[in-house]
Amino acid sequence: MNSNVHIPDDLLARYVAGETTPDETRQVKAWLGQSAGYEEELLRFQKIWEAAEIIKPVAEVNVDAAWKKVSSRFTVQPAINDSEVTIQNQLPFTTHKNDDAVRPLRSGKSPSNFRFWRAAASILIVMGLGWLGYRFFEKANEPAIANVLKTQQKTTEQTLPDGTKVFLNQNTTLSFTDDFGQDTRTVVLKGEAYFDVKRDENRPFIIQANGTEVKVLGTSFNVRAYDQKVNVAVTSGKVQFSTPRAKTLLVKNETATAQADTIIKLPVVDLNAMAYRTKVFVFDKTNLGDVVASLREGYQTDIQLSGRLKNCQLTARFERESLDATLSVIAETLHLQVTRKGQTILLDGQGCP
Incomplete structure (x- = not known):
């Protein structure tokens, strides 16, 4: 933050969430009173915090009965990764x-x-x-970009020259030099990808994504960078996540979002955010609007929800199920109707049971 008096990010996070003690509240207000620019800094912080869409707890419904009712209609098959990737070789500058x-x-x-x-x-x-x-x-x-991995409407898994495995979500581009770097292994990401980095103590693996940098030696993590908001979620090891003005260290099961040079750590890793790769969805008293958003991203399918149903709640786990089986269980549980109109799937109903 551009201030002479340091205010920790976690204190501002508690202040935005309304969880500060009276003394902490006075400390933040005193800091805000020093400069009008600090209010703008806090407002930017609050916008990023609100964009995180943290899961809200609510009442449960019975999914087991729904599973029993629809399971006979579906034969569960392992999910197949339909891959579509374009590899482009470009001349040096x-x-x-x-x-x-x-x-x-x-x-x-x-x-x-x-x-x-x-x-x-x-x-x-x-x-x-x-x-x-x-x-x-x-x-x-300048580094000569010689290799480009590019997906469109499908996902793909590729192995990089150093042995690192990368799983690219749809509409993603990953670029790297022909020799893959001598002192570092640097790639440029636009979109979303899950990295399982082969460890090399002498050559850090660096991802440049929309003005941020992710630096590791060897670990597993997800990076989402479709726009100026960049999210990093770590599933193993350690990751250094930085912007030109901020830096933080993330370990297993930690995640952070960066926007406008500000980095905010979030409470937990959202496993559903990586369902495009795993096809595993875990919902714990989750708003149906958030459920549909996760399914839309994970299955790369246009799924729409009637507005009156967005606050209905669901507790369920779906592991490598077909989209039809998943939607049928949800519909049976919450008494919904599933309608297909061209490439769009609509969930509708009278309301929560």
């Missing part, structure tokens, strides 16, 4: 020479004016050559 000539101005101006324009043209030429030289040096020192 090249610098093109500018062959345009600089011609002197022809006019009826006096010799003194002519000397002025000739001097100005000379300055421009020197500046132009200097700029071209700078750009040549800059390009020569």
